[in-house]
Amino acid sequence: MTHVAAHAFGLDRDSARRTAKALKTTQALVFLGLGGWCLFAPQMVETLSLKPEFHHLSATTALLMGCFGAQAVLCGSLMLLCRFTAWTFLGFGLLASIPFFVFNAWFVWVAEMFTALMLVDFAGNLSFLLIGLLGWRLMRDQPDPV
Template sequence: MATPQRLETVRRLQVAMATAYSTMGAWCLIHPSSVMALGFTPAYAAMCNSTTSLMMRCFGAQAMTCGLVLGTCNMTPLSFTAFGLAMVPYIGWNFWFSGIGPARGVITKLMWMDFVGNVLFGLGSLYCAKLLKEQPDEDEKQDVTAKAQ
């Protein structure tokens, strides 16, 4: 059975991930031009216009929604596992558009922070799922209690 300390660790990691998602999403929503200027190389940042600004704002709104849901939901081992695995495409995006992948030259070197963040979100989610799996759910507790009587 998971200890209260482990459950507190899960909650703290969940709140940290939710805060990071919401904060970065708010930045994209409120000031998309600075995100694009820092994230894209000059050749691509020069192509930013009102349409790309709108798309960045939409991305920010979605990230804020994800952070809100992540911060307020009672996550299960399955939901943490799904969230962690959902980071894989983002890690792939970082690889594809970085200086390593075939579409190199699109994003700046500052985007390594996005890669690190995505890896931490993925690993943190899988770690939380592992910690929660160690705690029996309510049905199992009732079965154990009924068998003991």
């Protein structure tokens, strides 16, 4: 990291890299944790996240929730296995948050299908955006990915 960029956060080059790697790991663990929850307890997630009038608690909704969880587990696993550049952080930050902001807004406030618990999901998506932006800032002048 250049002298100016590293000092924007008061970090030397090595500290900036360690921080970026910790951010990546944190983001991956959130995907793994929430994805695992959807995969292994799909009806619990359905019960807590959807208003009662939208509960089906069927094998089909468990399958769909499990598929959603499996994709999140895959994403988290890939994040742990892959090395991130500044652009990877930015891509994950934008792609893991913006489409889901729209999703949350629609189904919480327009369709009114989700419970207030889905605001936790909104907070998680906001954290993905912030982690992506911070990781990009920390890594933008780094020659090697973390």
